[in-house]
Amino acid sequence: MSKRPTGTRIKINDPNAPAISVKNLHKSFRLPTEQAFGLKQTIFNRLRGIKGYKEQKVLKGLDFEINQGDFIGIVGRNGSGKSTLLKILAGIYSPEKGTITVNGSLVPFIELGVGFNPELTGRENVYLNGALLGFSNEEMNKMYDDIWEFAELKDFQDQKLKNYSSGMQVRLAFSIAIRARGDILLLDEVLAVGDAAFQQKCEDYFSSLKNNKQTVILVTHSMDNVEKFCNRAILIENGEIVESGEPHKVAKAYLKMLNQ
Amino acid sequence: MIKIPHILNRRNRVLLKELTKTDFKLRYQGSVLGYLWALLRPLLMFAILYVVFTKLLRIGGDIPHYPVYLLCGTSLWSFFSECTSQGIQAIVNRGDLIRKIDFPKYIVVVSATFTAVINMLINLVVVIIFALLNGITPSFSWLLIIPALLELYFLSLGISFLLGSINVKYRDVTSIWDVFMQALFYAVPIIYPISMVAATSEIAAKIILLNPIAQAIQDVRFNLITNETITTWNYLDNILYAFIPVIITVVLLAAGSFFFRKKSKFFAEEV
Numbered sequence: 001m002s003k004r005p006t007g008t009r010i011k012i013n014d015p016n017a018p019a020i021s022v023k024n025l026h027k028s029f030r031l032p033t034e035q036a037f038g039l040k041q042t043i044f045n046r047l048r049g050i051k052g053y054k055e056q057k058v059l060k061g062l063d064f065e066i067n068q069g070d071f072i073g074i075v076g077r078n079g080s081g082k083s084t085l086l087k088i089l090a091g092i093y094s095p096e097k098g099t100i101t102v103n104g105s106l107v108p109f110i111e112l113g114v115g116f117n118p119e120l121t122g123r124e125n126v127y128l129n130g131a132l133l134g135f136s137n138e139e140m141n142k143m144y145d146d147i148w149e150f151a152e153l154k155d156f157q158d159q160k161l162k163n164y165s166s167g168m169q170v171r172l173a174f175s176i177a178i179r180a181r182g183d184i185l186l187l188d189e190v191l192a193v194g195d196a197a198f199q200q201k202c203e204d205y206f207s208s209l210k211n212n213k214q215t216v217i218l219v220t221h222s223m224d225n226v227e228k229f230c231n232r233a234i235l236i237e238n239g240e241i242v243e244s245g246e247p248h249k250v251a252k253a254y255l256k257m258l259n260q
Numbered sequence: 261m262i263k264i265p266h267i268l269n270r271r272n273r274v275l276l277k278e279l280t281k282t283d284f285k286l287r288y289q290g291s292v293l294g295y296l297w298a299l300l301r302p303l304l305m306f307a308i309l310y311v312v313f314t315k316l317l318r319i320g321g322d323i324p325h326y327p328v329y330l331l332c333g334t335s336l337w338s339f340f341s342e343c344t345s346q347g348i349q350a351i352v353n354r355g356d357l358i359r360k361i362d363f364p365k366y367i368v369v370v371s372a373t374f375t376a377v378i379n380m381l382i383n384l385v386v387v388i389i390f391a392l393l394n395g396i397t398p399s400f401s402w403l404l405i406i407p408a409l410l411e412l413y414f415l416s417l418g419i420s421f422l423l424g425s426i427n428v429k430y431r432d433v434t435s436i437w438d439v440f441m442q443a444l445f446y447a448v449p450i451i452y453p454i455s456m457v458a459a460t461s462e463i464a465a466k467i468i469l470l471n472p473i474a475q476a477i478q479d480v481r482f483n484l485i486t487n488e489t490i491t492t493w494n495y496l497d498n499i500l501y502a503f504i505p506v507i508i509t510v511v512l513l514a515a516g517s518f519f520f521r522k523k524s525k526f527f528a529e530e531v
Contacts, residue, residue, distance in 0.1 A: 006525065029529060042430065087528070091362035094525040110360045117282065119289050124282070131278035132361055134271050 004030075007095030009088075009102065017103050019184050019215045020066040020089065026097035027059040027084055027239075058084045060239040061098070068103075068183075069213040073226040073247060075254050076236035082219050085236065086110065086188050089217065104183030107133065111188070113173030118162035122153065125161050126176060133180050143179050151175035171198060178205050184215045223251040272367055279354075279371035280378075287375060302383040306331045306390060323453055324486050325394045332387050332485060333450040336409075336477045339380035340416055341441055346372040347420025348427050348437060355531035365524040366517075369420050377413065391485060401483045408479035415472050415509045421516030425523040428530050448474045454490045469495055472505035 007025065030053040058081045066072050076082045087093045089100065090108035115132045116125050126147060130140040148154045151171045153164075161169060206229050209216050220226060226233050226247045233250035235243040235257075243253040288294045310327045313319060323329055350372035351358065351365065358365065392398070427433040448471060449457070458465035468474055475492040482489040496502045 004526065040432075092359065092528045108361065114360045115357055117286070119286055120282065124285070128278045128282055131274045132357065132363070136270055136274055 005096055007098040007100070009091060009095060009100045012101060012103050014103055015068075017101075018065045019068045019070065019103050020217070021101045022062055022064050022089075022098070023100075024098040025059055025062040025085075025088065025095055025100065026057070027081075027088060027093065028055050028057045028096055030054070031056055058239050059088075062236075062239075062241055064234060064241065064244065066184075066215065066217065068215055070232055071210050071214075071216045071230050072218070073230035073233035073250070074217060074219045074236065075221070075223070075226060075233060075250065077258070080236045081239040082236050083110075083188060086186055086217070086219050090186055102184070106184040106186065107180045107182035108186040109177055109180075109188060110186075112170055112177055116161060116169065116173065119160060121160055122148075122157045122164070122172060126172070129173065129176050133176065135179075147172075147175045147179065150178075167195060167198070174198070174202070184217065185209070186217050186219075188219045189221065223254060226251050272364060275363060276367050276371055276374075279367065280374040283371060283375045284378060298379055298382045299386065302331070302335060302386040305334060306386065309334065319452060319456070322455070324488065325391070325396060328387065328390045328394050328396070329481055329485050329489075330451065331390060332481055333477050335380065335383035335387055336412060336480060337445065337448065337450050337473075338383070339376055340412055340473055342379065343373045343376040343413070343416035344419050344423075344437065344441075345434075346376055347416060348424045349434060350420065351424050351428050351527055352431070352531060358528050358531055365527055366421070366520065369424055369520075370417070373413070373417060373420060376416075380409075387484070396485060401487075404483040405480045408476040408483075411472065411506065411509050412476040414513050415476075418509065418513035418516035421520035422512065425520045425527075428523070428527055444473070447471065448477065450477065454478065454495075458490065458495075465490070466496055466501075470501070470504050470508075472509045475505035 032053050062085065074082050074085065084093065086108070087110065088095050089102070090106065090110065091102075092108075092110070113125075113129060115128050117128070120128065126144065127137075127140055135143075148157060151168075151174070153168055153172055156164065156168065164172070206225070210229050216229075218225070218230065230247045232245060233247045234241055235250050235254050237257065242257075243250050288297055291297060293300065306327065309330050313330055314327055319326075347369050350369045353372070354368045357363075357368070388402075423433050423437060447468065449468060454465055454468065454474075457468060469478065469490075469492040478489055478491040479493075482491045482494075492502045492505060493499075
């Protein structure tokens with residue numbers, strides 16, 4: 001296990017500074033090569049001087065700033081590195097090189113319903129998911145009824161989650177998620193699910209975020225959403241920023257890239 | 261190193277509580293008797309030990325209250341075994357969370373070991389009930405089992421941190437640990453009295469007592485059941501040697517936490 005370099009992730013609390021600033025961010029993953037699994041092969045490889053992994057560069061020197069109140073869209077093709085970027089911003093992955101400064105509290109939604117367990121009841125899952133989102137018990141007690149009201153699932157509270165349909169699970173998760181309060185929200189494609197009625201609720205939620213001047217970072221494939229909600233956008237391709245600024249301009253560049 | 265307010269901050273406390281609750285609930289999910297099993301298991305265990313060792317084998321003839329003495333040992337061993345196996349696998353078992361949310365990773369390990377702590381406390385109550393039924397009178401020395409139990413817990417935690425970090429990349433650790441535990445079981449005086457070893461080889465008995473698990477179990481037996489128990493403290497001539505088990509525990513916990521902290525940055529990618 002050779003030593004891996006790490007960049008820095010700084011947390012500050014300064015009302016006058018940008019919400020997030022990223023400088024020269026690099027990230028690569030070590031993908032084990034075929035024969036490198038398990039202890040035996042690792043020892044053999046070490047003896048023979050084989051590294052046993054392949055380094056894959058995912059982000060190659062990103063620089064950008066997000067101002068407070070920005071609703072920023074991050075777009076790019078599958079595998080372009082945008083989800084990795086989001087995970088680094090969220091603190092899940094550590095940067096390899098470069099500096100990330102996060103100003104204030106940050107609430108990430110890499111996925112709805114993190115920690116949901118099919119063997120637990122709806123009620124137990126709500127408290128577990130709430131704890132993962134950083135709510136205290138008192139806060140959860142206070143908002144508990146509202147969560148079920150909004151999800152329109154009041155009668156299912158004491159059913160096990162495995163008896164919910166997938167749509168019902170998403171509704172419940174979303175209903176908890178929108179209660180999270182942070183200075184910065186990170187959303188990864190969480191809204192590509194659900195029926196038309198649910199989509200409408202998501203749109204309303206987005207509009208309310210935009211109107212409240214909430215800082216939001218949205219990773220999405222939907223250029224409609226980028227143009228409708230974002231005031232800025234960033235296009236990532238092969239781990240580099242290839243276009244940024246006006247949402248309309250970025251959306252156009254993205255569509256052009258897809259058609260090439 | 262790790263800042264204390266960070267460990268005890270509100271968010272982490274709530275998370276620890278919820279994860280522990282979840283683990284405990286899931287353990288007894290789908291069984292008719294549910295939580296009752298946590299109590300029923302040691303009771304049935306005692307019934308078996310009682311029959312085997314007082315009616316059939318008679319190994320510990322000279323030790324007073326031998327069945328209780330035995331139950332005490334097996335309960336503590338189960339605690340150590342459950343604690344480490346759950347702790348080592350905690351990060352891998354909770355990979356889904358670690359890949360999606362940023363939180364201090366040690367919470368996952370600690371919550372996994374807390375289920376074992378709860379089970380141990382239940383077992384301890386059973387042991388105490390049988391101790392009383394066997395005519396052992398309660399005394400203030402019972403309180404002295406607390407440091408021994410803490411030592412056993414910190415030892416488990418240190419091992420969990422250390423091996424759990426390696427297990428993320430090399431899952432072989434889980435299997436190796438299983439086999440190692442089988443061997444270790446016989447290296448600790450649980451089902452045989454240490455006096456049996458001492459009768460053939462004093463030096464072997466002394467080496468056995470340098471193992472922190474053996475030391476902790478003998479300490480609990482000494483304070484709870486009978487002060488005829490041979491312990492590290494009363495059997496080793498040089499009192500300085502008697503501190504070796506404690507030192508092993510402290511070193512393992514410190515090294516484990518340090519290593520875990522260093523490795524935990526990459527758990528999300530590797531798990």
